[in-house]
Amino acid sequence: MYKVAVFVGSLRRESINLQFAKALAKLGASKFTFHFVELGDVPLYNEDLWVDPPASVLRLKQDIADADAVLFVTPEYNRSIPAVIKNVVDWGTRPHGQNSWSGKPASIVGASPGNVGTAVAQAQLRSILVPLGLLLLGRPEVYFTMKPDLIDENHDIIPDSTRKFLQGYLDKFESWIAKVA
Ligand SMILES: Cc1cc2nc3c(=O)[nH]c(=O)nc-3n(C[C@H](O)[C@H](O)[C@H](O)COP(=O)(O)O)c2cc1C
Numbered sequence: 029m030y031k032v033a034v035f036v037g038s039l040r041r042e043s044i045n046l047q048f049a050k051a052l053a054k055l056g057a058s059k060f061t062f063h064f065v066e067l068g069d070v071p072l073y074n075e076d077l078w079v080d081p082p083a084s085v086l087r088l089k090q091d092i093a094d095a096d097a098v099l100f101v102t103p104e105y106n107r108s109i110p111a112v113i114k115n116v117v118d119w120g121t122r123p124h125g126q127n128s129w130s131g132k133p134a135s136i137v138g139a140s141p142g143n144v145g146t147a148v149a150q151a152q153l154r155s156i157l158v159p160l161g162l163l164l165l166g167r168p169e170v171y172f173t174m175k176p177d178l179i180d181e182n183h184d185i186i187p188d189s190t191r192k193f194l195q196g197y198l199d200k201f202e203s204w205i206a207k208v209a
Pocket of ligand 1: 040044104108139141142144145146
């Protein structure tokens, strides 16, 4: 059973990325414990704050340290990643020499309401994370297009084909963690 720190890049209550992340957590419950990391109270990155680090920043660093792997579930904002994701990525790399991300198995997925999906955001996030030493699962890529009746109110994925695809994705993620951890 792997402990996965989940970073959902949307703070809104009805976030489709949060719904998608919860569906993945339920589908993968036999393999993973998903810990949803709180991003909303982490201040904007400011080097000065390290003198007396905010509790939210220390908690963030601890959440990463405690995890066997990390999962980013990101929306796409203006053909990029949301600021909340970049902000916690930056905090995790500091203080200098204490990069929390280094060596962590990781994966990126994302949900959007449209067909274009989160491909650009995911590609950008990938290019940010690789130099930080995260060990990213390459495939399958998951660009989830949220439609009514794909995920029910209990976080179950309704269509068999979608559930099977996502189960296959979670199996690959588990194998990847076992391989590189
Ligand atoms: C500031 C902003 C910029 C957006 N830019 C994009 C975009 O570039 N590509 C895209 O597919 N959707 C874009 N969207 C639409 C989001 O995909 C949509 O709002 C989605 O529901 C956000 O994820 P969430 O439901 O998890 O909050 C944007 C939304 C916002 C709020």
